[in-house]
Amino acid sequence: MNWIKANKFLTGFFAVMLVGIGVLGYFLFSASGAFDDAADNYRTKADEYSRLRHLPLYPNAKNLKALEAQKDVAAQMVAQFQAELATKEFPADEITPQQFQDRLTKDVKEILEKAGVAHVEFPKDKFYLGFDPYETRPPEPEAVGPLTRQLKSIKWVMERLIEAKITKLDSLKRFPLPEEKSLMGGANNKRQDRDEPGGKGNSGKGNSGKEELVSKFPMDLKFVARQKSFAEALNVIVGASAPQFFIPRVVEIKNQRQKGPERGGAAGSAPGQPAAPAGYIVGEEQIEVNLRLEMVEFAPPKEGAAAKPKASK
Numbered sequence: 001m002n003w004i005k006a007n008k009f010l011t012g013f014f015a016v017m018l019v020g021i022g023v024l025g026y027f028l029f030s031a032s033g034a035f036d037d038a039a040d041n042y043r044t045k046a047d048e049y050s051r052l053r054h055l056p057l058y059p060n061a062k063n064l065k066a067l068e069a070q071k072d073v074a075a076q077m078v079a080q081f082q083a084e085l086a087t088k089e090f091p092a093d094e095i096t097p098q099q100f101q102d103r104l105t106k107d108v109k110e111i112l113e114k115a116g117v118a119h120v121e122f123p124k125d126k127f128y129l130g131f132d133p134y135e136t137r138p139p140e141p142e143a144v145g146p147l148t149r150q151l152k153s154i155k156w157v158m159e160r161l162i163e164a165k166i167t168k169l170d171s172l173k174r175f176p177l178p179e180e181k182s183l184m185g186g187a188n189n190k191r192q193d194r195d196e197p198g199g200k201g202n203s204g205k206g207n208s209g210k211e212e213l214v215s216k217f218p219m220d221l222k223f224v225a226r227q228k229s230f231a232e233a234l235n236v237i238v239g240a241s242a243p244q245f246f247i248p249r250v251v252e253i254k255n256q257r258q259k260g261p262e263r264g265g266a267a268g269s270a271p272g273q274p275a276a277p278a279g280y281i282v283g284e285e286q287i288e289v290n291l292r293l294e295m296v297e298f299a300p301p302k303e304g305a306a307a308k309p310k311a312s313k
């Protein structure tokens with residue numbers, strides 16, 4: 001008692017602290033209890049939601065109509081998207097085989113002239129946009145329509161490469177279409193894997209006899225360019241505004257300059273003489289590009305597929 005009287009301030013301070021600790025303990029206990037109640041409530045509702053979500057649809061007329069309405073809406077959205085994709089391709093022209101041959105000759109001449117103006121080096125051997133067999137003869141009548149679409153696509157790609165000012169085109173290889181039976185030939189005319197170039201699985205009907213929704217027609221390009229030129233051309237070719245849907249299936253890039261500059265200056269400088277400037281280590285060199293580009297066609301939706309969904313009663 002004497003200590004309490006002698007230390008009134010400390011006695012009051014400890015008394016306040018004890019009261020505060022008691023109050024805080026009460027609030028902590030209350031909060032802990034509220035948290036446990038909220039957690040239990042959440043788990044109960046979450047379990048009930050999961051149970052209801054995975055319950056099988058009760059087979060009554062109302063639920064059946066709702067399910068059919070949802071399926072109709074989904075089918076309409078898929079058909080609309082398919083219709084939009086089907087427009088991302090060059091149209092096939094109904095012309096005669098001789099007219100196709102004349103157009104091919106004209107297009108080859110235009111491409112070679114544009115390459116000459118842009119100082120883009122083309123193969124020294126005969127270059128015919130990959131349609132070499134039709135330099136001397138017309139194609140089969142049933143192949144003309146698909147060939148006109150492919151010719152437009154290849155010409156458009158070549159124009160983009162020329163506009164990007166690539167340095168040199170080494171080769172362009174076009175794979176025959178299934179309709180080009182004279183080029184497919186005998187055993188090669190059998191149905192092949194869908195991803196195999198030139199196979200019938202790439203267009204028309206698949207192995208099951210059903211019409212394919214997506215058809216792919218590849219071509220192989222080998223050329224030399226600066227990295228910036230290649231990037232610009234590829235961005236345009238696969239861009240959203242391109243008139244034809246293309247997929248770069250294989251892109252192989254090799255830097256022509258495998259070694260950096262010699263340490264201490266350019267190699268070959270005479271002893272005692274100032275070294276010649278080494279220039280940039282990267283950015284000025286050329287790259288060799290092997291590119292497999294797939295021209296993609298999407299089958300249009302069947303007639304009536306995009307009809308308005310039935311309203312559920």
